[in-house]
Amino acid sequence: MTTLMALTLCGLVVGLGLALVVREFWPSHARAGDAIENLAPRNLIFRGSEEAAPTSWSEKMGSWSSQHLSNLPGVTTPRADLDLLGISTTRFYTDKTLWALIGLVFPGLLGLFSVVLDLPLPWPVFPLEGIVLALLLWHVPNQRVRNRARDARRNFAFATISYLRLVAIQRLASTGIVASMERAASVSEAWMFLRIREELRLARYAGLTPWATLDDLSDRLKMPELREVADITRLAGDGAGVTGGLMARAASLRDRMLTVEQVAAAKATTAMQIPTAALIGVLLILLIFPAAVSLAS
Numbered sequence: 434m435t436t437l438m439a440l441t442l443c444g445l446v447v448g449l450g451l452a453l454v455v456r457e458f459w460p461s462h463a464r465a466g467d468a469i470e471n472l473a474p475r476n477l478i479f480r481g482s483e484e485a486a487p488t489s490w491s492e493k494m495g496s497w498s499s500q501h502l503s504n505l506p507g508v509t510t511p512r513a514d515l516d517l518l519g520i521s522t523t524r525f526y527t528d529k530t531l532w533a534l535i536g537l538v539f540p541g542l543l544g545l546f547s548v549v550l551d552l553p554l555p556w557p558v559f560p561l562e563g564i565v566l567a568l569l570l571w572h573v574p575n576q577r578v579r580n581r582a583r584d585a586r587r588n589f590a591f592a593t594i595s596y597l598r599l600v601a602i603q604r605l606a607s608t609g610i611v612a613s614m615e616r617a618a619s620v621s622e623a624w625m626f627l628r629i630r631e632e633l634r635l636a637r638y639a640g641l642t643p644w645a646t647l648d649d650l651s652d653r654l655k656m657p658e659l660r661e662v663a664d665i666t667r668l669a670g671d672g673a674g675v676t677g678g679l680m681a682r683a684a685s686l687r688d689r690m691l692t693v694e695q696v697a698a699a700k701a702t703t704a705m706q707i708p709t710a711a712l713i714g715v716l717l718i719l720l721i722f723p724a725a726v727s728l729a730s
Contacts, residue, residue, distance in 0.1 A: 468576070491531070493586060495528075495530060496692040498530045511578055511579065514578045516653055517585050517654045518581055525578065528573075528574040532571060532573045533568075533570055534567070536570035537566070539566060540566060541561040541563060586654075586655075589625045589658070592626065593658040593659060593661075593662060593686065594690070596625075596662065600613045604679065614643045633646065643665040644666045645663070647659050647666070661686065
């Protein structure tokens with residue numbers, strides 16, 4: 434292989450890698466079909482059957498990966514997290530496949546550079562590195578989705594506290610429980626309130642009770658706070674006067690969330706003690722060492 438051919442191949446591989454990286458981080462807009470699928474109750478839209486057909490090559494690749502690789506041992510699809518974040522399964526597996534391709538191609542690029550630079554590197558090492566790196570990068574989207582979903586659930590839990598209080602305020606104005614829930618969800622344009630509002634709207638069209646819809650949403654998103662909202666509003670729907678209970682449940686949720694935040698802050702403070710002590714030790718060594726050397730000489 435001549436130097437020109439090796440440089441040409443290196444340029445092609447680098448260009449392909451850059452294209453995949455740019456494609457991964459390029460902002461994209463969700464399709465209307467995916468948005469409706471993620472927001473609709475299960476009994477209104479059959480999930481998967483209403484998903485729009487993939488159009489681009491990346492969507493087709495993600496659709497193929499979702500159909501053929503999602504059932505393999507060790508491959509998990511965080512459906513609750515994806516539903517919470519509004520990410521379709523096809524998009525999720527598109528990201529996983531792109532990351533795996535990047536890991537598969539990168540060691541080959543290093544191999545081409547070793548040829549150009551005349552480095553005596555064993556060629557069998559690069560395919561093995563590519564397979565290992567592809568397997569590692571395959572799980573990168575799972576970790577990203579898990580971290581984003583954890584933050585989203587925390588924000589949703591705090592929004593649930595505000596929602597309960599707003600429902601209680603509406604009840605104090607002698608508003609019906611269903612109208613109170615719908616009006617409370619219309620107060621804010623935050624994504625958490627928009628999600629609740631959309632679920633309540635679809636429940637009204639389907640003839641379902643709002644608390645049954647929130648109970649189902651709690652199962653889909655793994656949000657126990659929503660189940661508490663569904664339970665106490667179900668009592669109001671049965672005729673019980675639960676305005677005080679709504680405020681008490683909101684206060685209980687608030688205290689619980691504050692306790693969790695305080696525990697997390699205490700753990701972070703404790704974790705910072707070790708690097709702080711190590712830094713102080715290094716500074717003491719830097720201060721004492723010159724004096725010790727001078728005394729020894």
